[in-house]
Amino acid sequence: MAEENTVFIGKKPAMNYVLAVVTQFNSGSNEVIVKARGRSISRAVDVAEIVRNRFIQDAKVKDIQISTEELTGEEGRKVNVSSIEIFMTK
Amino acid sequence: MAEENTVFIGKKPAMNYVLAVVTQFNSGSNEVIVKARGRSISRAVDVAEIVRNRFIQDAKVKDIQISTEELTGEEGRKVNVSSIEIFMTK
Numbered sequence: 001m002a003e004e005n006t007v008f009i010g011k012k013p014a015m016n017y018v019l020a021v022v023t024q025f026n027s028g029s030n031e032v033i034v035k036a037r038g039r040s041i042s043r044a045v046d047v048a049e050i051v052r053n054r055f056i057q058d059a060k061v062k063d064i065q066i067s068t069e070e071l072t073g074e075e076g077r078k079v080n081v082s083s084i085e086i087f088m089t090k
Numbered sequence: 091m092a093e094e095n096t097v098f099i100g101k102k103p104a105m106n107y108v109l110a111v112v113t114q115f116n117s118g119s120n121e122v123i124v125k126a127r128g129r130s131i132s133r134a135v136d137v138a139e140i141v142r143n144r145f146i147q148d149a150k151v152k153d154i155q156i157s158t159e160e161l162t163g164e165e166g167r168k169v170n171v172s173s174i175e176i177f178m179t180k
Contacts, residue, residue, distance in 0.1 A: 041132040045172040049158045053170075064154040066176070068139045080143075082135040086156070 005029050009036035009044040017047045022055050025090055031062075034086040037069065041084045048086045059090040095119050099126035099134040107137045112145050115180055121152075124176040127159065131174045138176045149180040 007020045017034070024032045036044035052059040065085045073079045097110045107124070114122045126134035142149040155175045163169045 039129075039132050041135050042129050042172070045131050045156050045174055048156060049170075049172045053158055061156060064156065066135050066139060066151060066154065068143055080139075082132070082139045084135055 005031060006033040006035055007047075009034060009040045009047060011040065014043050014046045014050060017043070018050045018055065021047060021051050021088070025051075025056055025059065030089055032088045034088060035083070037083045038081050041082065044084055044086060048088060051088065056090055059088050061086060062089045063087040095121060096123040096125055097137075099124060099130045099137060101130065104133050104136045104140060107133070108140045108145065111137060111141050111178070115141075115146055115149065120179055122178045124178060125173070127173045128171050131172065134174055134176060138178060141178065146180055149178050151176060152179045153177040 005024060007017055007024065009017050021032050021034060034044050034048050048061055052061070064087070067083050067085075068080050069083050071079050071081055095114060097107055097114065099107050111122050111124060124134050124138050138151055142151070154177070157173050157175075158170050159173050161169050161171055
């Protein structure tokens with residue numbers, strides 16, 4: 001899966017990312033990965049649900065992976081952060 | 091899947107729910123469902139990750155389902171809320 005098919009979810013309103021996913025599909029991608037870390041995970045699920053319920057009816061969630069990433073915070077402290085990857089296809 | 095094997099994630103610290111999941115497994119369950127709605131979805135992912143990384147090494151995430159639930163809010167207003175179910179087995 002190429003990096004350009006991945007939409008990273010941040011702290012903006014969900015509709016910004018919905019638009020990014022819809023644009024990916026409409027420009028010819030058959031697969032889009034919605035990826036998020038930490039508190040943005042809830043928003044990633046919102047984005048996937050809004051895309052398939054409201055915009056691209058034949059889009060499906062093919063697979064969902066969760067994992068833990070170790071980030072280095074301030075003062076070199078290690079912090080574990082959960083992440084999610086939602087694989088959408090149409 | 092019986093209701094008693096489901097752990098509903100709310101707004102308490104993640105470790106409370108980690109303990110609930112670990113207790114389910116240790117009392118003989120082979121499968122536990124971690125379920126959450128809205129902003130608690132991120133915490134549900136944290137709970138599943140902490141359980142398998144720190145407490146029950148042979149626990150696996152077998153499947154993850156996301157969906158949209160329509161709730162009736164104040165004044166009868168309909169609100170769509172995303173939800174997640176994480177199916178864990180050992």
